[in-house]
Amino acid sequence: MVSPTSEQLLTYADGALILSHRLSEWMSNAPTMEEDIALGNIALDLLGQARGLLQHLGNEDELAYFREPQEFRNPLLCELPNGDYAHAMIRQLFADAWFAEVWPQLAADGTVDIDVRGVAEKAVKENAYHWRHSSAWVVRLGDGTDESHRRTQDALDAIWPYRGEVASDQWYARVEPVLAQATLTTPGRDAWIQRGSADGWHTEHLGYLLAEMQSLARAHPGATW
Amino acid sequence: MVTSARSAATAWELLADVPDPEIPVLSVVDLGIVRAVEESEDGHAIAVTLTPTYSGCPATEVIARDVRAALEAAYDEVEVRTQLSPAWTTDWMSDAAREKLLGFGIAPPVGRVTLPLVDVGTPAACPRCGSGDVEQLAGFGSTPCKALWRCRACREPFDYFKQH
Numbered sequence: 001m002v003s004p005t006s007e008q009l010l011t012y013a014d015g016a017l018i019l020s021h022r023l024s025e026w027m028s029n030a031p032t033m034e035e036d037i038a039l040g041n042i043a044l045d046l047l048g049q050a051r052g053l054l055q056h057l058g059n060e061d062e063l064a065y066f067r068e069p070q071e072f073r074n075p076l077l078c079e080l081p082n083g084d085y086a087h088a089m090i091r092q093l094f095a096d097a098w099f100a101e102v103w104p105q106l107a108a109d110g111t112v113d114i115d116v117r118g119v120a121e122k123a124v125k126e127n128a129y130h131w132r133h134s135s136a137w138v139v140r141l142g143d144g145t146d147e148s149h150r151r152t153q154d155a156l157d158a159i160w161p162y163r164g165e166v167a168s169d170q171w172y173a174r175v176e177p178v179l180a181q182a183t184l185t186t187p188g189r190d191a192w193i194q195r196g197s198a199d200g201w202h203t204e205h206l207g208y209l210l211a212e213m214q215s216l217a218r219a220h221p222g223a224t225w
Numbered sequence: 226m227v228t229s230a231r232s233a234a235t236a237w238e239l240l241a242d243v244p245d246p247e248i249p250v251l252s253v254v255d256l257g258i259v260r261a262v263e264e265s266e267d268g269h270a271i272a273v274t275l276t277p278t279y280s281g282c283p284a285t286e287v288i289a290r291d292v293r294a295a296l297e298a299a300y301d302e303v304e305v306r307t308q309l310s311p312a313w314t315t316d317w318m319s320d321a322a323r324e325k326l327l328g329f330g331i332a333p334p335v336g337r338v339t340l341p342l343v344d345v346g347t348p349a350a351c352p353r354c355g356s357g358d359v360e361q362l363a364g365f366g367s368t369p370c371k372a373l374w375r376c377r378a379c380r381e382p383f384d385y386f387k388q389h
Contacts, residue, residue: 037363
């Protein structure tokens, strides 16, 4: 096995960090209180995973709060705006399936730093709970009412182009059965893929997200609780 | 200031009085997050190794602070180390800890953790009335370690400490 590069670890860290921030935007806005709590928990897990990797890669605050959008390596998927709950759950399903491949690989990789392995060993189990949540919701929404089906199909069509930066054969094997059970139709594995994050090219949404996430640290550098 | 030579047993006793800030019925020892205690030969310094429960658990930093404070009462030098691997698991919680959880109204984790974590366990019984007729309300709860369940017999909701 080839040891992951710092660039790859940064991709995982940024993916977890940016998705965590997106989920935190749902707080007090989720459809039910249980979902508010679920997304808060998932966001917290992702934030912890991101911190673990960023601490290994350098100064976590500098990396999180003082980089420009072009320096972030998160897959475009993770920065997509929340939209409705169908969008949030399709995005989450795609990301959870990605991490379901990432964490076991890191946890089993004897060549990576012991602390990185520790983050991954922990994340493997956290991810299992995330996946249960997102896959159950995608099935419930897709195979639900006419309106929930339409909205979830719309979400799938909108987000499908962003799968390419995280998708592998294993990813498709994980995601496709859930979408089929949800009575949703994918545009197909050969459909257009939007890339860019590996070279620092992001959607227009990341800048706005960072503006909010970074504003406090930039206004008050070095501030602590 | 205690000046006589102390044993690691003393440190473990002190740690047994440090509660989890979110589930105060459990000590950090009950939780299984204290992985090692090393005392210097002269008994003046102590190093404790902690393993966090969850990646983003907000209690982690409070626990490290509380552990330090408890040990500083008896040692001149206290070092609190963090060890991430092997990752914490509910398998490290003692039977006594599980009993305490039950007494506190939280259903303890059932069974041993096997990876991949597909079956996340079902509480053995309602911690209030003891009925086994229980159902999950939500997979996530008020802290990272818990899920929200309900008893169909007494209709009371209760927390389940998830397998992890």
